[in-house]
Amino acid sequence: MTNQLTRVLSAIDEINRQDTNLTTIDGVAHPKELLYGQRMSACLAQHWPQASELLQIAVRAQHIKRWHLKRTDFATGKAGYYQWRIALGKFHAELTSTLMLEQGYSQVQATQTAAIIRKEQLKTNPDSQTLEDVACLVFLSHYFDDFARKYLAQDNEAKVIRIVQLTWKKMSEEAHTIALKLSLPEHLATLVSKALA
Known part of the structure; x- marks a missing residue:
């Protein structure tokens, strides 16, 4: 793992550590999205060990700061749900791109990672x-x-x-x-x- 990748994953984790929603495992409370991101990375490493750096970042960041956009801020029903999911995808992608650029990744790499997070194509x-x-x-x-x-x-x-x-x-x-x-x-x-x- 490159130093650049380590720094980006740490930055993602640092943001997700702020999640006040908690998941309790064996009596220990964990920030919900921090745990989710780490579970995502563990699954990727187990089954797709040759994954590119960009995919590793996208997987870790898929729910970055998810609590920022609440489901209740959008209309009820299926249409509101899809609006919320699309808004989340854009938000996660943009925040991750910013972190990548701060750590020296190129605009092209940040754009490619954002597309993965938005699950394009x-x-x-x-x-x-x-x-x-x-x-x-x-x-x-x-x-x-x-x-x-x-x-x-x-x-x-x-x-x-x-x-x-x-x-x-x-x-x-x-x-x-x-x-x-x-x-x-x-x-x-x-x-x-x-x-x-």
Whole structure:
């Protein structure tokens, strides 16, 4: 890892360390987006160890300072949700570009990384697709249980199955292979099986 890359990843982490939303693991509270970024990087390193520096930055920064734009600041319903997601993508991309330029990356490199974060040309840009794959795998590995529990408590298994199906559609064949090898708890593995049946 180059010094330049180390500095950018540290700058991303420093911003995400300010997140007041916390995730508790084994009784220890972690800033939510700091933990998310580190889980994203760990997944990328495990399954795509040859990833470029730009992809490594994009993966770590995918949710940088996510709390800055709140869902409640946008209209309710599907249209408002998509407006919020697009605004977040632009915000994460612009903030990351600024950090990269501060650490000596070129404008071209910053622009390319911003495009990955915005997931542009998802099916034709391998880096954008890999970012999507990593996000889906991290969701299944770390966040699926809480998500499923919430909807199962509402007796809404259909919602969980639909989300798994939508997530699966976003992933590459390579990510499908990885996902099928994840050691999910039995109740989650059953939901995945139902979704893919």
